Amino acid sequence: MPKKKKVKKTKKSKKVKKVKLKSSAKSVSKSIEKKSIIPGQDEKPEIKKIKKQSTEKRLYNLKDFVVYPKHGVGKITAIEKANIGEIDIQFYKILVEKEKLTLTVPINQQSKLRPISSINQINKCISILKTKPKIKRTMWSRRAQEYDQKINSGKIYELAEVVKDLNKNTDIIADQSYSERQLFEKAYERLKSEFEAVLKTSSEEVQKKMDKALGRTNISESAE
Numbered sequence: 001m002p003k004k005k006k007v008k009k010t011k012k013s014k015k016v017k018k019v020k021l022k023s024s025a026k027s028v029s030k031s032i033e034k035k036s037i038i039p040g041q042d043e044k045p046e047i048k049k050i051k052k053q054s055t056e057k058r059l060y061n062l063k064d065f066v067v068y069p070k071h072g073v074g075k076i077t078a079i080e081k082a083n084i085g086e087i088d089i090q091f092y093k094i095l096v097e098k099e100k101l102t103l104t105v106p107i108n109q110q111s112k113l114r115p116i117s118s119i120n121q122i123n124k125c126i127s128i129l130k131t132k133p134k135i136k137r138t139m140w141s142r143r144a145q146e147y148d149q150k151i152n153s154g155k156i157y158e159l160a161e162v163v164k165d166l167n168k169n170t171d172i173i174a175d176q177s178y179s180e181r182q183l184f185e186k187a188y189e190r191l192k193s194e195f196e197a198v199l200k201t202s203s204e205e206v207q208k209k210m211d212k213a214l215g216r217t218n219i220s221e222s223a224e
Contacts, residue, residue, distance in 0.1 A: 129160055192210060
């Protein structure tokens with residue numbers, strides 16, 4: 001008899017312990033939830049306001065060369081101030097010599113401007129000019145639109161790709177359509193002007209360098 005009573009007691013005690021553990025676990029989880037909720041409600045999250053900069057971080061100096069995508073390489077000839085609507089505005093005067101054009105670009109709207117390329121980027125362009133042109137079978141009107149977008153993108157690698165793809169290794173007009181030749185010359189001159197600004201060499205030297213990469217050495221020699 002005493003043995004049976006002991007067995008029953010142990011079973012009951014185990015059940016009681018389990019219940020206690022469960023209830024204690026629930027109470028702990030509830031207390032944790034309360035602790036996590038209360039501080040979140042009392043302490044409002046800090047929202048940091050990001051102020052938009054009124055001016056670009058990069059500042060250019062007089063006589064610096066810059067690239068304006070739609071017009072190519074230009075030189076800063078002046079940094080001037082003007083009062084428009086009781087607001088003082090600073091702007092750059094940029095001379096694009098190839099197009100005989102002077103641009104007025106406000107300093108706080110100069111996101112389109114970029115500095116001229118580095119020598120490493122120029123070397124990368126030369127390696128692009130040496131590669132084989134991509135042959136596309138799409139209609140010329142669509143290709144012409146793509147080439148024009150690349151020329152006006154302001155990206156020097158895309159400009160080099162247009163020169164490479166439209167290069168015919170010849171100056172014979174019959175080998176190129178009028179619009180094709182126009183796009184080639186536009187891209188070629190844009191690229192050449194940036195080469196001149198970066199390498200600080202004459203137009204003739206730059207032309208020789210580009211023509212050599214394009215395989216147009218015979219053309220430049222016959223022109224001389």
